[in-house]
Amino acid sequence: MERIQAYRFELRPTGDQERAMRRFAGSCRFIYNKALALQKENHAAGNKFISYVAMAKYLTAWRNSSETPWLSDTPCSSSQQALIDLDTAFKNFFEKRAGFPKFKRKGTGDAFRYASSKEFKLDEGNDRIFLPKLGWMRYRNSREVIGELRNVTISKSCGKWFASILTRREVESPVPKAATAIGIDVGIARFATLSDGGFIAPLNSFKKHQQRLARYQRRMGRKIKFSSNWKKANARVQKIHRDIANARKDFLHKNTTTISRVHALVCIEDLQVRNMSRSSKGTIEQPGKKVSQKSGLNRAILDQGWGEFRRQLDYKMAWNGGMFLAVPPHHTSQTCPTCRHISKDNRQTQAKFLCVECGYKNHADVVGAINIVERGHRLLACGEMAQSGHLKKQEPTEARGNSSRRAVEISIL
Template sequence: MQRLQAFKYELMPTGEQRRNMRCFAGSCRLVFNKALALQNERYEQGEKKLGYAGLCKLLTEWRNSAETAWLADAPIHPLQQALKDLERAYTNFFAKRADFPRFKKKGQRDSFRYPDPKQIKLDQSNSRIFLPKLGWLFYRNSRRTLGVLKNVTVSQACGKWFVSIQTEREVEQPVPQATSAIGIDMGITRFATFSDGKYLAPLNSFKKHEARLRRAQRSMSRKQEFSSNWKKAKARVQRIHSRIGNARSDFLHKASHAISQNHAMVCIEDLQVKNMSRSAAGTPDAPGRNVRAKFGLNKSILDQGWSEFRRQMDYKLAWNGGYLIAVPPQNTSRTCPCCGHVSAENRKTQATFVCVDCGFEENADVVGAINVLARGHRVAACGEPVQSDRSVKQEPTEAI
């Protein structure tokens, strides 16, 4: 089977290369925004949307125009890739997989991609890579790149530049090393509770850095915008955000790797995190209740990274020969695993489950994980359809 995998490294560019990369990212951002503005204008006038070929003709005009002649300094393929990204964004929007494309802002996810592998040279023995109009760039070679190079993406984050090398290689059909199955109940007090009674404690990376981040943001708000001191304060805020994200990513990767290595089938709840973390403020006509408490709950939910954890589990299990099953989360913590009695009275407290019918007593999260595993077995054995009402707002008490 073919495996697509990306290898990300930190670049060590020279001053000139750093300036060129900022210019190239800005050029791609301008092309994307100009094309998006043009498409919006054509829509308002009742005209048909331009395709990728039509946008490429306009790109040639922009590069030859006196107003945007500096676009010719950037490599052409990353500029064309920006138009392809816009076309893909429209496709995802019409397929209801994403929101409508938005304009890009300077300093937010600055990146550009080289889609043609023939123009790229990778010298792993000397830890360097050749990119058009940038030359040879050294990078921190933390691990060896495997497979045939397909494309390269250069991105900027927290003042540092990174290169992501996507490769493709042929691997043998994976066979799971383990044969066990396990159910997982996601939560806040316990990040992941397993059906065998074990659990993972949460990291809460944002909560650990929240006070420090608050002080840095307060200091930044007192500076004159775009002054030298304001830029230094902004860099401090970015470093804290980067540390929070890196810590969370490291925790999720280690947890998902260990679970995918030790289990052939993993059953989890099909949680709709976007609905669960929706604001309770309401509208001026119909204001919400307990807004402050719901705000704190939303912050705790988003600090866990449930969606990213599910994404990592999905592909890591596939790489190891296992598979992931997502089941509806309704009443998983209110159903007795012994007699099957379903009642909200079974869970009078957040942590304890006591069945009002048969008297079975256990931790509520463990009960939820056991029921998730049972539903997963029914899906795997009988093909029971897994459906969850995405239009109904889920109760956060089912996940915490």
């Protein structure tokens, strides 16, 4: 089994190295934006899409032009990777996986990449890495890098520079340590409710720092933009954002690691977080309703990190030999797990579930988690899975017996 894994380390550059990295990131941003503008002009003229091979010829002209001589100071492979990133963005747009590519802003997402392992060297014994046109650079060696080196991406986040080293290695096909299956219902009052009755309390990292963040943002707003005092206030705001993101990331990694190690099958709702957190502001002609309430709900949804939670579960289950399924979310908290009666009256409150048909009573989130794992068992029993996490068909409406669940548990073993 082939495992692709990235290792991220904080860099400790000198002043000259940091200035050079800012120039390289700026050059890659310039190339990306210039190529995107060229694609838009080309499309407006009614011409065909410019492929990467054809766009690379424009790059050669830009690097040799007297108007932009500073582009030649940037490593050639990093400049080419900027065009490859734009080409990938257009492919995702054409295949309806993402929106139309946007121009990059200065100070947001500054990064560049060395695409080949022959371009850089890693000296773990001395905690340093060699990068072309930058030389040897110290980094905080927090863990061992395992596998064959593939590429390295240098990025800036909240005033600090990081190196993400991508590796590839062959590992033995893992076998799950347990044959248990679990369903997970994500929410706001409870971050994750498990079908066995347990739950994970939410962290709410943004909510905890919201007032402090607003206070420092007001201070920054009173400064003259780009002055020395403004830059200091901006650094404090960035630090708060970094602390919020790091706390959320640590919380998600710990919980997904625990879940993936003790279960062989994990089922979760296939939620469209982007649609759920969409603004209800509306337009001037048709203004939205309850905009402030919806804004608070959107903020609470995004604070949980459901998308990242699902992404981590997906690859960690594969690493541990388990299976991850994303099932349709329809009526999971309105269906009785005993008599299968579906009614919105079953869920009397946000937390209380009482079946109007058979009288079954439980916590509404626990009922949702039970129905999620039941739905995953039925989908597996019907053989309707194309691959982990992707569905070919919707769930069948007829109920299945416990014999299907036992057959699926045997097949997992």
